[in-house]
Amino acid sequence: MTMQKELLLRFQFAKGLAYELGDTIRKNVEDLKWTKTKSGFYDIVTNVDLEVEKKLKEKVSTAFQNDVIFGEETGIEERKKPDNYMWIVDPIDGTTNFSKKIPHSCVSIAITYKEKPIIGVVYDPFMNELFEAVKGEGAFLNGKHIHVSDVADLESAVVNTGYQYSAVNMRDKVLKDYEAFFGKVRALRIFGSAVLDLCYVASGRIDGFWEYELKPWDMAAGSLIVQEAGGVVVDLLSDEFTVYSKSILATSPKMLSKMVKILKEA
Ligand code: 2AM
Ligand code: CA
Numbered sequence: 472m473t474m475q476k477e478l479l480l481r482f483q484f485a486k487g488l489a490y491e492l493g494d495t496i497r498k499n500v501e502d503l504k505w506t507k508t509k510s511g512f513y514d515i516v517t518n519v520d521l522e523v524e525k526k527l528k529e530k531v532s533t534a535f536q537n538d539v540i541f542g543e544e545t546g547i548e549e550r551k552k553p554d555n556y557m558w559i560v561d562p563i564d565g566t567t568n569f570s571k572k573i574p575h576s577c578v579s580i581a582i583t584y585k586e587k588p589i590i591g592v593v594y595d596p597f598m599n600e601l602f603e604a605v606k607g608e609g610a611f612l613n614g615k616h617i618h619v620s621d622v623a624d625l626e627s628a629v630v631n632t633g634y635q636y637s638a639v640n641m642r643d644k645v646l647k648d649y650e651a652f653f654g655k656v657r658a659l660r661i662f663g664s665a666v667l668d669l670c671y672v673a674s675g676r677i678d679g680f681w682e683y684e685l686k687p688w689d690m691a692a693g694s695l696i697v698q699e700a701g702g703v704v705v706d707l708l709s710d711e712f713t714v715y716s717k718s719i720l721a722t723s724p725k726m727l728s729k730m731v732k733i734l735k736e737a
Contacts, residue, residue, distance in 0.1 A: 478589065481556065482605055484534055485580045485592040492523050492578045493596030496563060506570050513636035517570055520544055523562035523578065531558050538582075543688045557583045559714065561688035565664030567636070574598075579666040581691030581714070588714065591692035591699075593670050602670040604699035610673050619702035619723040620675035625733075628678035628726060631660040631668050635684040644683065644737075651737035665719075669693025672721045673700035679722035679730045681707065687714040697721045707734055 496519060504518040524544045531540050539557040541547045558580065563569050565576030574597035582590040593602040602617075604610040610617050622628050630652060634645045652659055660677070662668060665685055671677040673696045682689075691714040694704045702723055706716040722730050 477556075478605065481535065481538075481582050482590050482592070482603075484531075485558075485582065485590060486601065486603065488527060488530060489578050489580055489592045489594035489601065492527060492562065493594040495519070495523055495526070496569065496576065496578060497596035500569060500572055500574075503570065510637045511639075515566055515570060516544060517563075517566060519569070520563045520566055524560065527560055527562060527578075527580075531560075541687065543686065554585050557586065559583060559588075559687050559691040561666060564666035564689060565662075568663045573663070575662055575667065576664050577667050577670075579688060579692045581688075581695065583691060583714065586714070588691050588695035591695035593666055593692050593696065595667060595670075600670075602673065602693075602696050604673075604696040606695060606699070608699065610696045610699035612670075612674050617674040617700050619672060619697065619700050620678045621725070622678045622723070623725040625655050625726075625729055626657060628656045629658045629660065630656050630679040630681075630730070631662060631671065631677045632680065633661055633663065633665050633668060633682045635682070638684040641683050647737045648681070648734055651733050655733065665689040666693045669697050669719075669721050672702055672723075673697045675700075679720065679726050681718070681720040681730070681734060683707075683718045685717075685719060690714055690716070690719055694719065694721065703727050705731070707731070 499519045506517045524542045542560045561579040569576040577595040580592045589606045591604045668680040672680050704712050704721045706712040707718040
């Protein structure tokens with residue numbers, strides 16, 4: 472099978488799965504069975520996170536037996552062919568929102584080839600919004616092309632951040648960054664789903680987003696969607712952004728140097 476055919480098969484499968492699992496998320500929001508803490512009182516998981524990830528892994532491993540699957544709640548199941556296709560999935564990004572019935576979370580599915588994202592599919596079941604990208608093919612929201620914003624000055628920008636709840640060591644940096652933007656941009660936001668934050672940069676709703684200490688499942692799909700929407704994704708702590716980076720800044724080429732300057736000086 473050609474690479475193109477392999478890719479298309481996986482892309483269609485990922486989209487079907489994202490819709491199906493998104494429905495499960497939306498239907499379960501009213502009757503969560505349980506919420507448990509993981510590493511600290513701020514780091515939580517619900518029965519729905521686990522159910523969705525289990526279903527996702529079962530379906531992917533049945534359809535694509537040689538692919539590696541890497542999920543937030545259960546890690547890497549089996550690393551058969553590290554250089555081949557890997558699915559990096561977050562069953563619910565925005566679990567804290569979900570657990571509080573705040574309708575802002577999503578299912579995120581990325582497929583990497585030789586550890587670089589080639590497919591990104593993100594579905595927000597509360598807004599019925601599907602963001603998707605295949606490397607080199609552009610980015611789409613519900614089938615329509617999306618592009619990062621045209622805003623070129625800080626004064627007109629609405630920027631967004633978040634913080635990894637268990638990274639208490641990052642407290643000072645998170646607060647300093649926030650303070651540094653305060654009064655320089657039109658508005659600051661914290662929505663609580665890094666994946667949707669990236670998709671919002673891709674669709675021009677947000678002019679720039681940064682966060683530290685995220686994990687591959689928080690960034691893999693969204694980073695590709697931003698790049699395919701004409702945006703830039705950089706690692707603030709290293710020369711090259713990868714899905715394993717410890718920081719991310721996603722914005723438009725017009726805003727990049729302005730945002731980097733503020734974050735470096737903060
Ligand atoms: P989550 O909802 O899947 O946990 C909030 O700023 C963003 O950071 C969300 O995307 C959230 O993802 C993520 N996040 C918060 N704590 C995290 C952790 N301990 N590990 C990975 N991602 C985390
Ligand atoms: Ca999650």
